[in-house]
Amino acid sequence: MGEKELRKSMAVFPIGTVIRLTGLTARQIRYYEEQELVFPKRSEGNRRLFSLNDVDRLLDIHDFLKDRFTMADIRQYYALEKEKQQRKEQEMTDRQVRRLFQDELLSESGLSNPTVNSHNLR
Amino acid sequence: MGEKELRKSMAVFPIGTVIRLTGLTARQIRYYEEQELVFPKRSEGNRRLFSLNDVDRLLDIHDFLKDRFTMADIRQYYALEKEKQQRKEQEMTDRQVRRLFQDELLSESGLSNPTVNSHNLR
DNA sequence: TTTCCATGTTAGAAAACCTAACATGGTTTG
DNA sequence: CAAACCATGTTAGGTTTTCTAACATGGAAA
Known part of the structure; x- marks a missing residue:
């Protein structure tokens, strides 16, 4: 955030x-x-x-x-909004996990400097 | 503002x-x-x-x-800041006055459409 | 040392906020 | 239509927050 x-x-x-x-x-x-x-x-x-x-x-x-x-309508509306938001967040972490995994592969195969992982940069 | x-x-x-x-x-x-x-x-x-x-x-x-x-120092500091700010604002209004004056001249001399003043545009 | 300066602390009063309950005037619904 | 529901108003009694004013204090300046 x-x-x-x-x-x-x-x-x-x-x-x-x-x-x-x-x-x-x-x-x-x-x-x-x-x-x-x-x-x-x-x-x-x-x-x-x-x-x-x-x-x-x-x-x-x-x-x-x-x-x-009605209040019930609105409550439901926000429940749906929340779900949408959560799916979006899950997508983000999925993407981060894949990136981490890729980094591991690269460093183990010796194609990248093994002491530096790209997700640690910056 | x-x-x-x-x-x-x-x-x-x-x-x-x-x-x-x-x-x-x-x-x-x-x-x-x-x-x-x-x-x-x-x-x-x-x-x-x-x-x-x-x-x-x-x-x-x-x-x-x-x-x-000290508090007195700070008070003085802000007094100066305020003066600076006020000079800046005065400059702005001066500029606006000059522009208005210029518009008047233009419209009276018939060089510009008399029903439209540029400071009214937008 | 005495004085000054920024802050702590306390007391009593007033304002703001809390929950709970009952009231009400429009909708739905049976 | 009558009953039930829904969003909001109102009131009461209690707690928290904020107010002003006054006195206390430790460190810096005169």
Whole structure:
């Protein structure tokens, strides 16, 4: 995860800030969490902490609702999105594994400097 | 001001978040404000609200202090920065005024379509 | 040494947030 | 239609967070 995505996923906003940022009410935000559509972290004292991604998602949820989708619909939508994302990530690691394997072959066959593997470079 | 700078100057973080983000103590943060080095906004209920720019500045201030600069030094430094910035902005508006003036001349002399001024294009 | 400077600590009050419960006005659904 | 459901409003009582103000402290400067 890059620096930018990391910043966007940092849980830093208490609910009051999110209310100002989104125009939603506390009730709505808490209900969306109860419905497992967003997953804010918690402070030591149990106060909700939202990330920028959470804020985006809250706005998306509200748009869906305005378009007369139900919470269950939205939950399912995000479940599918998550699966897609996970397949993508699996593809990435598969590719990395193949690359590692290839490196091994190269170094063992003596075609490459045996003390240096390409995936260690940079 | 572009969209990005606008986001960075939005006062959205309560002090607790800033504490987590910077590692500074509440005492330090409040003292830096008392010394007029940062200027957080206030919520309706009088709680401090910081922007990302404020967070950056707090970290900078702390670095200056670690380098044994005094608050007065830092205050002066930022005063100079501000002047520089203001001169720059004045330059910009001067340039705009000259351009507007030029446009007027052109349109009145009939060299340009009188119903369209170039600074209105795009 | 005395003073100053940046920060720690404490106390009491107010704001913000928490959960849980009940209320309500539109949908669906039987 | 009546009953059930859904998204949201409202209220109450309790906890956490933040506020200001004041006094304490250790190291640097005068």
